[in-house]
Amino acid sequence: MDASGLLATQFLAFLHEQGTRGRLAALLADHGRLVSVGMHRDASSSGLPDPDAPRLVFIDFDLDPGTDAGREQLTQARRLCQYAAGRFPRIPRVALIRYDAGILTVEALRAGVSDCLDLGNESDARRTLDRLMEAPPAQATGGAARGRSVLLLGARQGMGVTTLATHLAELCHVHLIKALADRHRKNPQESYRTPSPSSARACLLDLGIPVRDGLLYLGAPEGFHFLDAVNNLHRLDDTLLESALPHDAQGLGILSFPPDLDDMRGITHKDGLALFNRLHDFYGFVVVDAGGMDNLPFIVNLCNAADHVWVVTDQSLGGILSLADYLSVLQGQGVDTQRLELVVNRYDSRYGLSAAQIAEKFGLKLLGTAPDSTLSLWNHLNQGTRLAQSAPRDPYAQAVRRLLNHLLQSQSPFNRQEPAGLHALWGGLKAKYLR
Incomplete structure (x- = not known):
């Protein structure tokens, strides 16, 4: 040189x-x-x-x-x-x-x-x-910033993470499409960098347990899944994602685990994180549902890679105790829990313990609450619709919209313009270090 x-x-x-x-x-x-x-x-x-x-x-x-x-x-x-x-x-x-x-x-x-x-x-x-x-x-890149991401974690199964993630992803998707249309309408003569078909859209990474509930809730067909995406990472482009990825009625892309998790045995954390990072090149926002997922090393790496991390709990004794255990485990694995933001689901002030008290007890920032709307949620789900679209004035839909507004208006915890993501891990490390 x-x-x-x-x-x-x-x-x-x-x-x-x-x-x-x-x-x-x-x-x-x-x-x-x-x-x-x-x-x-x-x-x-x-x-x-x-x-x-x-x-x-x-x-x-x-x-x-x-x-x-x-x-x-x-x-x-x-x-x-x-x-x-x-x-x-x-x-x-x-x-x-x-x-x-x-x-x-x-x-x-x-x-x-x-x-x-x-x-x-x-x-x-x-x-x-x-x-x-x-x-x-x-x-x-010389163009628009890569997409951002939010990771939703559940203190335990049954906290309503998948319901929240599906509503959030769909509202985010609709927002991105409308925002792009508004820009072109207000400035029809301005020269924009033409976005790719997916860059003005959101994607739901449906990794929660039970498997593929997000796909079910959104009424999307079976199709291209997480394992397919990992195996075809080098081939991912807008055409493949638009044609192969399952989409709901609004056009939201959904990437779920395969029906049989045993098929994932040969997939490493490196593979999963490489895919997570790659999705930011194609989507304006990636919403990750990891509620109930017990793959701790993968969760830890997702926590480090995502722009925002939300922990969802409710006011029940089981939910509070599980939250304490969950945070302790994450801290023990090196996760900076000061980054985590708390969402209290099925919230009712009459239950005694306020959301602010829960947040203060665990030293978390309270992001917001969502009310107990089980009857309305299940009624609309059984009719093949989502509350946020069919009943936008419902208290739950309004609560999710407030969470989305906070997400869109806030900067990353590191004030970054692109997500962290993880590059390929060093192939020469001895296998015992990765256990």
Whole structure:
């Protein structure tokens, strides 16, 4: 690489120690310039010319998790992974780590890194860096921002997550279509980047348990499913999604698990997250129903990848106790629960425990409530309609619309223009680290 190329190529690193900076700078000397900042700082004052992005982002996971200082550093590293995913959504995030510390490798992968590099093994580090540099650099799209996403979790089965997700996805889909039509109507002479057939639409990723309830509630036909999409990831385009994906009467795309979950045995978390990330290229919003899903590693990675994460519960004793257990498990897996927002479903102030009290008890931000409208919901469902479309003034429909308005008006927790997503995980990691 010539001198001008070296000056143009920049790398960003969040590091604990100056010694690490020296070793990393030496490794990168033939590729470009290293800009390093401390673990408590962001890249706003790092010297990178905004909006230019670094070629790679390095995050220091070389720490001792058995000490108080190490645990604090691990928390900082996780948050910096989330920050980097939001600030530089298409730039690979590389963990600096020791391969003999298997637990830290797992922690780094859970935090959302796309690769790992051990500075203590120079030959292996150079091979890893060469492989990373051979990949084409991220390019600006030059067009509209990629879609955003919201993940809906249930403290336990039966919290009404699927009902909420289907209504939310359908309302979001209708909103996106109307918004695009309004833009063209108000400015017919303005030159727009022509959107793809799906970019002005929403998609429901129907991953809840029981399987395929979202597909059933929306009255969509059987067809192309999650496993098909994973196996054809390289072929996904607007034509395939429009022709093969099941759609409801409004045109909302629905991607569900296959009828037999045993068929998913050969699918890894890497495969599922690659698909989740890819869907953002085609849809303005991806709504994920993960209510009842017990695949904890996948849920943890979805929490790190989604723009917004909602936890749904009700006011019952079982719901409250399950919420406590659920949050404890997520925290134990490294999820930053401060990101989570609470929705209290089937809410009635006469039940005694208010939504604000529930949120305060668990240190969650209260996003909103939805009333107990079981009779109306089931009545319309049994007639093949959704409450939000056939009875828009129903209290439940209005509550979902308020949640949608909050979602559309709010920025991502990291103020990003594109979703985090996860790139392919490093294929050379030993299988025992991924258990």
